Amino acid sequence: MPPPQSRAADSHHDEYERDEDDSGDAQEPLLPRFRFATASEGNKARRRRRWAERAALLASGALVVVGLVTVSAWMLSGGQRAGLAAAQVAPPSDGPASLATSSPPSRPSFAQQFLHNASFVNEGVVPFPSSLYSPVYRPRPLEHTLTTLSFASSPRCLERYIATGEVCSSFNGRWADEATRPKVDAIWTWVNGSSAELLTRWREAAAAEETRGRGRRLRRWLGRKVGALRRRLGEAAVARHFREHDELRFSVRSVLQSLGSATLSTLHLVVGDSPLCSPADRLLVDSGVPPLRGQQSVRAAQIPQWLDLPSVEFSEPSLGSPAQSPRLLVHPHSEVFKAGSTGDEVEARSWLQRVTPSFNSLAIESQLANIPSTAQVAVYLNDDFFLHRPFALADMASPLSGPVLRLQRDLLVRGVPPDDTHDDPEGEWRGLGYSAFLLDERFGKRARPYLVHVAKTVSLPVLREAQQVFLDALTRTAESRFRGRGPSEVQTLFLVSHYTIEKHREALLWSFLVARCDTDRSATYVSDERRALLAALGYNFDSPDADRRLVVNRPSRRSLLSLAEQHARVGLPNPRETTLDFSSHDGYAFFGLEGTGDIPVQPIWPSFRSDTTRAMSSSDPAPAVCTFDLTTCFGDAFLSPASDSVISVSETLARVAYKYPQCGDCLITLLVGKSGAAGLEAFLPADVDKEADEGRWDAELEASVQAVGLEETSWQAIDFSRGLEGTTGPSLRAKCAALIHRYSYTLGSSPAAFEAIRSGGDSLSSKLGGIDAAFVALNDDVASSSEGVLEDVDARMGAWFEKTWPVASPWERAEET
Known part of the structure; x- marks a missing residue:
């Protein structure tokens, strides 16, 4: 599956085409993968369709520009200069952040101050210094898995359990108290694809204006455009932007409702980020603020607009242990993408600039091992995956028997060398074939069952171990910003499950x-x-x-x-x-x-x-x-x-x-x-x-x-x-x-339902109402571009979401009426 997108950024890569001259550079336009492939239409008709789609994206993503300018204004305010200065004091991280630090940071970064500024409304972005994270990959020492951690203090009982299958009597009732049971993390990846081109154009325009020495003129121009957009879109557009694409919000609700707060430790949201201004462009940073350590730039992490900012935590190397769980932790790509091909900080930063922001789900998943977590097990979901019934911990993993893997026995994947593949580069089978090939090379050639297309359980220590073993392949995967662009891309969850x-x-x-x-x-x-x-x-x-x-x-x-x-x-x-x-x-x-x-x-x-x-x-x-x-x-x-x-x-x-x-x-x-x-x-x-x-x-x-x-x-x-x-x-x-x-x-x-949403009307309501499964996946396959059809689909899906998961998560902001 590609990374979760808004409806405008439909997630089915095999239905879209790219520009042939689209090289994947960090400054490229970011729309090509959303363009419908129509072999029969001519170049003029295709260009007309592309411009129409771009206009639609500009309308739906206009508030991101509003957010960026609001962030810029906030950063320029004198009251936040202390936060910028504080960010320079903290040295960059030397590796994956630890969540087990003994105390919280003595002085919050300006990202934390931003989240807790009561005057700021979530416009979809959070600023942070580019020097906050080190992009150099540094492997962790091997860690206990959930199963071995449960027996870590008793090798004799572990030996007995493996030899005879009997659990020592000292383990009787060990996890009877719900508070003592192991907890699992949940991980989502999310990219606001509809705003990608806006961000890129904005950065390019800023750089061009700066080159011509017209910084003040650019700010005035942005101000006029933002004012016009606000007047034209009005409050109705705010509500529509807030409610239109809520799969992630209800996916989070479903996990909370199904697993419960007693089973969950941390909910991780991995999001894209982009430079708020380029290293050469100081237009939006007051000249009185000293340069940040490392690069003189600020980055903006994209976040869903339904989040309540003060309740969200932004992952930082110095972030302390949570006062309570579960908590929601936001991770920008700049934190989790690590250059495995070099140990040099300068080279690694250059690598990071080339590969982020990423719009390739396979690339993002290849870096999940770098998420800072102290849990042993995580449940990984796309934003269109949902848990539909109450689950116990043992539905996902057990300290006695490990993670629960769900495989499709009658659908087998065979290894295909990358030079021999003929599969669609944007489809999933090319990555599956390459991952199976890597497994064949390491463990011998055989066919391997497909992973069922639902939420997946993964052992985090084994995920990090597999990353060490297949580091080169995973790093190459991370370098492909758009799906199918790289010569070979790994399906990480398939690889680690079979590993x-x-x-x-x-x-x-x-x-x-x-x-x-x-x-x-x-x-x-x-x-x-x-x-x-x-x-x-x-x-x-x-x-x-x-x-x-x-x-x-x-x-x-x-x-x-x-x-x-x-x-x-x-x-x-x-x-x-x-x-x-x-x-x-x-x-x-x-x-x-x-x-x-x-x-x-x-x-x-x-x-x-x-x-x-x-x-x-x-x-x-x-x-x-x-x-x-x-x-x-x-x-x-x-x-x-x-x-x-x-x-x-x-x-x-x-x-x-x-x-x-x-x-x-x-x-x-x-x-x-x-x-x-x-x-x-x-x-x-x-x-x-x-x-x-x-x-x-x-x-x-x-x-x-x-x-x-x-x-x-x-x-x-x-x-x-x-x-x-x-x-x-x-x-x-x-x-x-x-x-x-x-x-x-x-x-x-487990009972699972995979539903393709192709049209609206009563048939859609009937389809959704008839779902009776533990795991649910909803794919947006609506081909119509009719606004009426899309609004009808949104309304019917939204009604089903609200009926199925009516309880808001603790991180949702109150919806204005």
Whole structure:
């Protein structure tokens, strides 16, 4: 999906064209992606249509000019000079801001003063100094995910949970009090596309006038134009601008109503921003004000006009912890866009100037990892996504089982190298194919299910980890200001969701093949280690006549049933609108998704739930689900007791996991079956330390963050024999448990409705009134340019919005009557 737009800036890129000479420069006109593509019309007719559309945009966006001039006047007032001076004292941020500072800033910036100035009315912009944020990318240290954070102070309980599926009794009722439960963030991206060209033209006009030394004349001209616009548009235009495009307002209401304030921590709104004046143009900054640190410029962040300014917080590096939650935090692109290609501040600022403001949803999403947040989980929504029923925390994520991912099993995405793609550059499949290609390069080639087109849950620590791994690809995506302009653009939410699934698979195989079976950590398998590894699979290493094809029967598991019981024990409500179809506690989600010669196609997600319709006995074994071919998966040298070949641990893992992915899939299922009805015991190394020193468990050890294989984007280049080194802290077994649980997830399905709004009338009211789903997505596909039709659509959607979510959020300004 492209970034949320107003109706004039319709979001369906594949229905629009661009000027061929539109190069993507920061000073380019910003309208081309809103122009209808009509192959049959001539150049003159096309130009007439474009000018008509521009006139409409000028009318609908005129108040942005009003806002800019109002901001300018406010900045020129003597009473605000202290705020400008205060902004120079604070040094620029060195990286993502932390929301956990011990105290609020001693002196608020002029952006904060602006928001709390009672005399100012929201005209859609907030000014801030361009030097407020550093555009240099600086990765955070790895952080605990929601699942590992929940067990951070108890590695013993974490190890037990992963090994056996049992939760320690000390966790009974842990989250029974609503106030103690984990909270989630919500993230929206929003760009006021209808005002984009106005902002650009205004900046260009200001620069041109300054070049000719006509600053005072420009101010007088702007004053006359603004006065004329106000007289012509009148108060009715204010109301219309305030009410016309309210999807975001009601999306926010829907999240508050569905999840509740007890579940939400921070609501993040990522918005576009533009220079209020160029570095060379000082027309709107009083000459008596000293230069700002860094660049001598002020930027204006665009915000929805329905926001009540004093209730909104503008994200700043020195911003203190909130007094209460949830809160609404506004992030300009200047804060979240980071130059991953350079560590030089000057080069990074030049990069930022080239790539912002961005009107490409893929570019904006590529930078979401840079949002300052202390939460472990976030729900990401487009502004036309809504939550339509009450949800529990476990509908989105659980501290026991990780984020809930919603995948469309019958719609598969295959990797496409960027040089081979023929998909529409503005459609979503080009980005999906490229993202799947990146996953193929890192985790082996396979088809991957499409993410259901609803609000998406993402682990923020895993999002930041994936950003570190795929930094180059994400930075290139950020450089494409308009969708389809770059040579390759990542679908970030698709990438990170599948990265989570593949990293869990890798963690399982690494724990068994490396941590458990390379007992001397020599990075090679000696004969005894190979013998023990094969014995764990049920193969006799010393029997030359043993069958080298191991038939793996369907495991009988109760992980999903146990999860429901465990939620009750620890005091967490179970999901209200989600059916959990698969838990990563049962292995790999894509087992049998397509099928191979050794793995038949599985019709459903591999939950492996016990079959209650018939008795299971030794005479009635479970059906076979795959065949593990030892020769293919390990090679002849590995299987020969007399072999003196040096068998590399890393090469063995790469062969099993990625060169022959069916081997890794079947091996995981085999070991899941050997782990019993719950838990993943067969993957974990023996705890030698515990057997030698029971007293070690009397004192709890803080669990540390565990990860392996982050250094490369290609599986062929990674040394998998490395990882989890160190002799201090929890045992290797506990570290493996933390590694596995870091990437835990569940697959869920919920009632969802995707409605395309193509026309108004009673049929639209009937369509909206008939929606009965937990997740709702509304796409504005109205093709008519008739003002009557558009007003009718607005009125009917507005009536449905108000009826469905009548309670205003705490950040809405009172609507004038």
